[in-house]
Amino acid sequence: MLGVRVLLVSTYELGHQPLHVASPAAALRRAGHDVRCLDLSVEMWDDDLAAWADKVAFSVPMHTATRLALEAATQVPAETDVAFYGLYAGMLRGFAGEYEPALVAWAGGQEGAAVGLGRQRFDLPARDLLPPLDRYARLALPGGEERLVGYVEASHGCVHRCRHCPVPVVYDGRIRVVGDDVVLADIDQLVEMGARHITFGDPDFLNGPHHSVRIARAMHDRHADLTFDCTVKVEHILRHSASRSRGRSGRDLWRELAEAGCLFVVSAVEHVNDAILERLDKGHAGGDAGEAVAVLRRHGIELRPSLLPFTPWTTRRDLADLVEFVAAHDLVGNVDPVQYTIRLLLPEGSLLLDHPDMTAHLGPYDADRLTWTWTAADPAMDDLQAELAELVERGGSPTETFDAVAAAVGATARAGAVTERARLTEAWFCCAEPTRLQLAGARSAPGSGAPPPPAAAPHRRPGG
Secondary structure, eight states, X not given: OOOOEEEEEESOSTTSOOHHHHHHHHHHHHTTOEEEXXXXXXXXXXHHHHHHOSEEEEEOOSHHHHHHHHHHHTTSOTTSEEEEESTTGGGGTSBEEXXXXXXXXXXXXXXXXXXXXXXXXXOOOOGGGSOOGGGSOEEEOTTSOEEEEEEEOSEEEOSOOOTTOSHHHXXXXXXXXXXXXXXXXXXXXXXXXXXXEEEEOOSOTTSSHHHHHHHHHHHHHHOTTOEEXXXXXXXXXXXXXXXXHTTTTOOOHHHHHHHTTEEEEEEEXXXXXXXXXXXXXXXXXXXXXXXXXXXXXXXXXXXXXXXXXXXXXXXXHHHHHHHHHXXXXXXXXXXXXXXXXXXXOOOTTOTTXXXXXXXXXXXXXXXXXXXXXXXXSSTXXXXXXXXXXXXXXXXXXXXXXXXXXXXXXXXXXXXXXXXXXXXXXXXXXXXXXXXXXXXXXXXXXXXXXXXXXXXXXXXXXXXX
């Protein structure tokens, strides 16, 4: 089949310039297709562009993006071939895993694999087809300085099988690395575009520690002033510290990563209740999170915990303990307030569905929200979640919001002075529901007067 016109659409990629449009765009162009891209997180739906395309493919790397993509897809002309690709594409009968070969096959009129886990050589992402970096999230530093941010991935998948995470549903404990040369060349082009900070979006940057540290060191050699952040599990933070690695490699990877420019690490602390962490198969206990904070701070690196406070088993005391953990470790400024409101989602294929402790709480599948429903052991917890969501939505300073949350859950801790630290101007929350404004933006068209969804809408990348 001769080259066709392909439109790749991103609805939301964590406030970053969408790598999962730029990477397949390069593969499709190499295969001889005419490719254009649209990012609905910063651009409005374009009927003319949709009419131009022979085929339209939507990137669905996470829950929010999938919900928004389903909304946006209703605007594609009926005669146009539509596909979905990315981590959540399996529930839409699209292309999941290492999707580029399947997407190229689909564009060429052939049938691609529903789940691809084969090793491949990646092309340099086609970032020239995307809006500039100044349209996306920035690094905010103490004192008010902001820097442009580039987003890359050194690996896909994860060697762990946390039961609440969407990654093992597709990768089943496997990882696929992106070649050093491609990652570093991509960082080079992002620096040329103005990036002064890099986010490594791997589900866990230390799944392949030698690969990742080698890339970080080489990046620092090329761009000494460049800083970065990454996502790492609590157990990996501890495993690669000097105290835990003695007797094996003897290396303290955190010293090396700090010297290479690491400012902060996102880590899925989720809870401090050991029974809940065990049900989630997180691989760490509640007390380990505090040790991870200390390990990183010894090297001047901050931990930015992501939380999963509302599960079927959560009690008000559990929430109070979580809030008090945040205060006790000087993390009030490191936790975006909406984290305290996140409720467990159970997408199709979730590893929690077969857990015996879930049986009594599980309800029917909600096709609109793309999740299995569940009820809390304590019905009052659902009311508390709604109360906290309303409280957080009202806004206010970090101190005021934290103190209000603490009072609502019965915690004795209060914020006190909040330490200002480096952060991105995007809040990341795994498996959050899209906002009303995001849904409106996914349906907007030129001339409709509806704005695109904001870059700061809540969602955290999977993993960690």
